[in-house]
Amino acid sequence: MTSTLADIASSVREGRTSAAQLAREALDRAQSLQPRLNACLQIFDSHALEHAAAVDRRIAAGEGHKLPLAGVPVALKDNICLSWGRTTCASRILQDYASPFTATAAQRLIDAGAVVIAKTNLDEFAMGSSTENSAFGPTRNPWDDSRVPGGSSGGSAASVAARIVPVALGSDTGGSIRQPAALCGVVGLKPTYGRVSRYGLVAYASSLDQIGPFATCVRDVALALDVIAGHDPLDSTSTPAAHTAATAEIENPVAPLVIGVPRQARSSANHPAVAQALDNAAALYARLGATLVEVDLPMTDYGIAAYYIVALAEASSNLARFDGVRFGTRAALKPGESLIDLYCRSRADGLGPEVKRRILIGTHALSSGYYDAYYLTALKARRRIKQDFDRAFTDQGCHAILMPAMPEPAFRIGEKTDPLSLYLEDVYTVGVNLAGLPALSFPAGFAENPRLPIGLQLVGPAWSEATLLRVARMFERETDFAAQTPPL
C-alpha cells in the first residue's frame, strides 16, 4: 500500500522519518533509474539535501503545522523556472540558462515543505506528444522501456510512475499532462485556465498553457492542486477568485451524478483496450448510481486543426525571444554578418527540428494574406468548440464528460516519424485547452501483450476541479488500476 502525500507529510512532521531521509531515497532512485528511463534532466543532490535539512529544521522549530507537504520529494518539468540549477526546456538554445527567479507554482510547493529532487525531461519547449523531441534524448516508459511515456511532460509522468517522487508538476497546452499520465498509468490534472499561476512557466502558447500536478492517486493530485492553486499578482490571467480546497470533500461521492460520454469518443480508431476501458468505466459509474448520457461534440474533427493554428501562432510569437541576444546560446558570426544573421543562425543552431517546424507554421498562419484564412478562422472554430462543451454541461446537466485521454496505449520510440501523425494523437485532449476547461486523466485499465496502462479523462465545467476529483475518486475506490506499479 503506497502512502499518500498527507501520510508522508505527517510521518515527517511526527518524526517517524525525516525530509533528509526521504530526499536521499528519492535521489538514489532517480540516479539508479536514470540510465534506463532518462526521466530527469538534472538531479539536484546536494541542493535537495540542503533544502530537506531546512525543512527538518523548521519542523524542529515547531513550524511543522505550516507544512502540508513536509519533506515530500517533488520533480518539476524543466520548463518551470527555479532560481537554482538550469531551466533548459530540453532545448540546446537554453542548455546553460539559469533562471534568476522561481515559478510561483514551484515556490508554493517549496513553501509547503516539498523538496525539489529533479527537473524532468520534456519535448523541447513542451512541443510534442511523446518526449522524443528532447535535445537530451527521449524519456522511456517505465512500463516498457522500448516505448514512449507520452508527452510533453513525459519525464514528470515517468518519475511518478517509477515511484521516484510521489508528485511532480507538468504543463498542459494541448494534452501534455493528461497524455503522459495516461500512458504511464498515473493521475494527471490539467486545471482550469487561470487556476494555477503561469508565472515562471516558459511560455509555449499563452492562451492555452496551464501548470498541473501528477501523482499516483486522486487524493494526492487534489492536495497538490490545493497547494499550487490561487491568485498570483504576477500572472494577470490567474483568477482572483478564492480556490475551494479540493481535498475537503474528496471522499464524498457526487450524487446525483450525470456523466456524458461523447458520441465522438467511441471512434473506431480507438485501440480495443481503450474502447473497453471506456465501456467499463461508464458501466461502473452507472452501477454507482450515475446517469450516463450521450453528448455530441461535433467539432471534435476540427479540434486538432484549430488547436495547432492557435498554439503555433502563439508559439511563433512567444519563442521570438530566443534570438541569441538576451538568453541562451549565440551562433559565432563571420566577418560582415549582420544582426539578422545572428538571429537566424542562433535559432537555426539552437532549436530542434520540431520546434522550428512549429514556429514556421505559426509564422505562416499569422503572416500577411494568410491571417484571416488560418488564425482568425481557428479562433472562430475555437468559440464553437467551447460552445459544444457548454451545451453538454449547461443543457444536458453533465457534471463531467468521460472520454479517452489518448486513442491508443504507448507506442514504440521512433515508431511515428511523420509530424502530422503525432498531432493526430491529440484528438481527445486539445479541445479542453481551447475551451479553458479542467480535465483529469486517470488510470482506467490495461492493454495486454504487452501490458500497458490505459487512461481516461474526466472533463468538467470551468472551476469544477473539486467535483472532477471527487468523481474520479469514486472510480478509484472501486478499482485497483492506479495502485499497480510498473515492473522496474
Added chain:
Amino acid sequence: MSRPLTADQVRRIALLARISVDDDQVAALQHDLSAVLGYMDRLRELDLTGVDPLGSVNESPGVLGEDVPGPTLPIDALRAMAPDSYDRFVRIPKVIDEGGGA
C-alpha cells in the same frame, strides 16, 4: 492555400521567423509544412458566419496594475543570462550602416 508551399515561400517564412534554412531543409519543410497546412484546410468546411473569434477564454477586460516602481532583477542577473556582455551592457554586432535592416 491548399497548394503545396514553394521553396521561395518556405524561405520567406523562414526569414520572417528568423531561422536559417539550407536547401535540403527547404525541401523537407516544403513537404512537412504543406502536409500540416493541408490538414488545417478542413476548417474551411465550417460555416463560421457570425461567430465571434475566441482569442482567450479569459474574456474579462484586463485589470491594470498600479503604476508604481517595484523591485527589478539586478543587472548582474540579467547580464549573466546574455551570451555576450560588456560592463553593464549586452553586446551585439554592429547594427548601423550594415544594411542589416535592423
